[in-house]
Amino acid sequence: MSTEYSGTGDPARSLALLWRTRERASRKGRPDLTVDRIVRAAVDLADTEGLAALSMRRVAQTLGVGTMSLYTHVPGKGELLDVMVDTVHGELAPAEPPPGGWRARLEHVARTRWQLHLRHPWLLQVATTRPALGPHVIASYEHELRAVDGIGLTDLEMDAVVTLVTGYVHGAVRTAVEAAQAAGRTGLTEQQWWQAHAPYLEKALDARRFPLAARVGSAAGQQYQGATDPAHAFEFGLARILDGIEVLIRDRPGTRATGTDDR
Known part of the structure; x- marks a missing residue:
């Protein structure tokens, strides 16, 4: 899969689109053509056909307008991609954090991001090391930080914990998507697939030559009825990450590392 990069558009134009500080009327006489409608069409196209299919021309075809009509509202693909990323992040942040302790809140952060990537x-394929600084991306960051606020972490540790969890999800969900x-x-x-290949895999995994691979692989295959179970791997890894965070804060004065605080 090819990689696109957020933050490649003109900064001033991208921010104007992200925050909707300026939206010009169409010179083509299409008052129904708006940034929101263009972005929704682009997201739907990427959802159904993949990011490789995304272009200003294809989005225009989907909307039944000329390509130049889109440029009246969106300067180019770079800016469009920024707004797409920000728009789908609007699906992440609820008005209030879920009840329970920090562990429950971080689990919620992880699972909502897992579902977001499955939907989109x-x-x-979008590298966000230079993030689109739109309202939804910032709101989701704020929400994720609330999950670990007041549990004894420094500001830098709060940022690092959120980055750890969201980065883990990004890597783990790739297997589920694939x-x-x-x-x-x-x-x-x-x-x-497993039923078709299992007999041949049993022959390939010679227990005398590969004793551990044969034993463990056979047990996993029988349990998962497949080569792997992405959902099981996700839950197992998430639990271990949260265990590690618990160790980080366990001995700090005034904190409750059990993850069952009432905040």
């Missing part, structure tokens, strides 16, 4: 798998795409493109579910 093209996000995995599995779903493989099923769609081959017409075989993971279970069907």
Whole structure:
């Protein structure tokens, strides 16, 4: 998969679009054509056909307008991508954090991001080390920081914990997305693939030559009915990460590292 980069558009124009501080009327006489409508069409296109299909021309075709009509509202693909990323981040941040302790809140952060990437798998192709500083991206960051606010971490540690959890999700969900795409493109579910290949894998995994791979691989395959179970791997890894965060704050005065505080 090719990688696109957020933050490649003109900064002033991108920020104007992200925060909707300026939206010009269409010179083509299309008052129904707005930034929001263009962005929604672009997100739908990326969701259904992948990021490789995204272009100003394809979005215009989807909307039934000329390509130049889009440039009246959106300067180019770089700025459009920034607004797309920000728009889907609007699905993350609820008005209030979920009840429970910091551990429950971080679990919620992780699972909502997991679901976001499953709905919009093209996000995995967008490098956001230079993030689109729109209202939804900032709101989601604020929400994620609230999950660990007041539990004894420094500001830098709060940022690092959020980065750790969201970065873990980004890596873990890739396997789930790839599995779903493989099923769609081959017409075989993971279970069907496993049933077809299991007899040959048993022959390849010679227990005398590969004793651990044969034993562990056989146990995992029987449990998962596939080569892997992305959801199980995600839950296992998330629990271990939260255990590590608990160790980080365990011995700090005035903190409750159990993750069951009433905040």
